[in-house]
Amino acid sequence: MTTFEYRLPQERRVVTDFPGPRSTALAERRTAVVGAGVASTLPVYVADADGGVVVDVDGNSLIDLGAGIAVTTVGASNPAVVAAVQDQVAHFTHTCFMIAPYEGYIEVAEKLAELTPGDHAKRSVLFNSGAEAVENAVKIARHATGRDAVVVFDHAYHGRTNLTMALTAKSMPYKHGFGPFAPEVYRAPMSYPFREGLNADGSPITGEQAAARAISIIEKQVGASNVAAILIEPIQGEGGFIVPAEGFLPALAEWSTANGVVFIADEVQSGFTRTGDWFASEHEGVVPDLITMAKGIAGGMPLAAVTGRADLIDAVHPGGLGGTYGGNPVACAAALASIDQMKTLDLNARAREIERTVTSRLNALAGEVDIIGEIRGRGAMLAIEMVKGDGREPNPDATKAVAALALAAGVIVLTCGTYGNVIRLLPPLVISDELLDEALDILQESIRTVAMEN
């Protein structure tokens, strides 16, 4: 039993319709001044957040199973993070590390060298968003190898900039209408066990077989000597919380090393205790050449990073990497406090506790209803793939309906997936056991209700 301290009451409290009157008024103001292209999942506007709850402007207290898309791992107002931010911001908000550097940036880089997989010499460069980190990891790989091609995978998500859109798989809403996209990006098949076929003897396609399939395509259609980097999420996020079969990632990493290809793990969503390890790559002992990070790194403050082999990163000429805000001092202070909280609270162990609680309850539910195709994921990065018909056909309507019922009952549930049919669970790791259990009660009832209507 894990206990945490909270500032707000950790309770589900529904006092108005969704949206309530104040949220409705804010929505009207928003329409007049905010671009319609920025969509929001929730119809409510936030007034406060702490631990496992988000409180809206009408006084509703919602249980948060989204953590702002895997960001507020330590909570949205963790007192240690708040104190660190207040102290730093009172000294200086910004000097630009490329102009007037400061210790906080170095301290974050020291932590990343310590925490990321591998005991080799490492370097880090800090940025502001996951997409910016991915862009720069590709820059570093291309610069170090002198090659152009980047290999990514089906169902991948890497960002919304021009290059990261090219790297991302799903067209709508991320890419549609925004082309032309950056060249020299090639897509290989992913290991997606739930949707893989079977071998002729009926046995499942192994991770090694899936890797051999991808490698064959890379070698035939791109040419190993033309590939600067393989870029992959160890657990795919927006594409549907796809956990590749054991052996897939190690085989790709080994091939990359054998062919002078930079192996980049995009851990923006899976990093920083989210999956029960500091980084998801650790699960199979994979040591990436470069790792991209963001989201959970800094308790909600915008910070991202590329960490990896010193020989690759230091090959870039001085001034070749940077940006005005990269490694902002306030964000660095938040990151140091957030990482310290992850250690102090042993959030890797907490993530594994959450996995045990959630998967035991959802696997039992899967036996009751016919709209759950698979429960998967690791730590507190868990997913329910929703199906219909033959038990494989994606069921996006049921997915939306479950999330809507959960919200109406005061529980924030996010969805994802290439087919829009995946419910994902990303609670803050500081959520209490009681609140998590209550959220799971609501989620289970929502799924049962939708199953009866299907």
Ligand SMILES: Cc1ncc(COP(=O)(O)O)c(CNCCCC(=O)O)c1O
């Ligand atoms: C693996 C992985 N790499 C890169 C990114 C991009 O990170 P940014 O900080 O959103 O740029 C993500 C961001 N995922 C959430 C995107 C939400 C949305 O924009 O609709 C990711 O998950």
